[in-house]
Amino acid sequence: MARVLKIEINGRPADVQDVHRVATWNYGHFTSMQVREGAVRGLDLHLQRLNRASQALFGEGATDDGDRIREFIRHALGEQRAASVRVTVVPQVGAPPLTDVMVSVSEPVSDAPQPAxxxxxxxxxxxxxxxxxxxxxxxxxxxxxxxxxxxxxxxxxxxxxxxxxxxxxxxxxxxxxxxxxxxxxxxxxxxxxxxxxxxxxxxxxxxxxxxxxxxxxxxxxxxxxxxxxxxxxxxxxxxxxxxxxxxxxxxxxxxxxxxxxxxxx
Structure with missing residues (x-):
């Protein structure tokens, strides 16, 4: 498993309460992507996936603005040009359909296949x-x-x-x-x-x-x-x-x- 380099939630460092909530409240959705030179294959599809899933899990009032999530990803990446990134969307405590966006940045994973x-x-x-x-x-x-x-x-x-x-x-x-x-x-x-x-x-x-x-x-x-x-x-x-x-x-x-x-x- 790739080593985690950074975890942010809504653009700020995640604290122990954030991590505990995400780890113990098994409700939410995510997408995972590989970043190389600050770019992602199929970024628009990842953003569409997040938006559709938020509407499905949190109601029609829930949307994941693509520009907002892109900014969260950029902020979490910082100077990191190659990484594995996971974007997880979870409900805000006591305030659905509002959501929190957690971005985890890990070491990049090779795309070379393993033995069959x-x-x-x-x-x-x-x-x-x-x-x-x-x-x-x-x-x-x-x-x-x-x-x-x-x-x-x-x-x-x-x-x-x-x-x-x-x-x-x-x-x-x-x-x-x-x-x-x-x-x-x-x-x-x-x-x-x-x-x-x-x-x-x-x-x-x-x-x-x-x-x-x-x-x-x-x-x-x-x-x-x-x-x-x-x-x-x-x-x-x-x-x-x-x-x-x-x-x-x-x-x-x-x-x-x-x-x-x-x-x-």
Whole structure:
């Protein structure tokens, strides 16, 4: 885990009461991003995510002004030009829909993929899956169970048998010379959205469709995508081992990712 360098709330240093409240009141939402040279890929999508989630969790009167949050991020970064940044929005004590914005700045995380991961599936559906909320006990429990069983990570399957999302990532597959994403109730990851737009731009076909465990043997490769890495290869899921297809999937994802522009904070 990257070392935390600074935590601010509403543009000021967080004190012990702030940290205690956020740690013990499990209600809020967040977004995580990688900053390089003071810029972020998909910054507008991160800000839109925060605004939509605030309205969903705190009511229509709650909005997260993009300019205000950008200023909080800039202030927390200070002279730090490369970092991992998490923006967490929580309700003000006794004053919803007013919110507090906590910005955590950590050391930057490499976007280079790890060795291909072995993943197992489990039946689990996140609450409010379209939101990146702080209620993460369920997904963390299943991730730890997978690790204890000798796997690297976990992929969630709905009670309907449809493949959904990984613990903290979206999953992409390679099938018949195109990228395929599961069509299900999942978090629309910022990296996934940026990749889909970029894949279209570079002429690589992609689609979303309903996928089940029975489909896994027909797929040629799989990768996890999130803010840390756009193309983390998966060696296998449960008993299915992917042949890899010569790196076609990571090549497509990495080529698309290189086309995504950086936005100054």
């Amino acid at each position: 991961l072995r993943v197992r599936t489990t039946t689990y559906e996140r609450e409010l899956p379209h939101l990146k909320h702080v209620a993460t006990m369920g997904l963390t429990y299943h991730w730890l169970q997978a690790r204890e069983a000798g796997f690297d990570d976990v992929l969630f399957v709905g009670r309907d048998g449809v493949l959904r999302e990984g613990s903290v990532w979206n999953v992409a597959f390679w099938h018949e010379q195109q990228v395929v994403w599961p069509e299900a109730a999942v978090l629309p990851g910022i990296t996934m959205q940026l990749l889909q737009t970029a894949l279209t731009r570079i002429g690589v076909p992609w689609s979303s469709r309903r996928l089940t465990l029975d489909d896994l043997p027909t797929l040629r490769a799989a990768a996890a995508t999130n803010s840390h890495c756009p193309s983390q290869p998966l060696a296998g899921i449960d008993e299915t081992v992917f042949p890899g297809d010569g790196g076609a999937l990571p090549d497509a994802l990495n080529t698309a990712w290189a086309e995504v522009p950086w936005d100054l904070v």
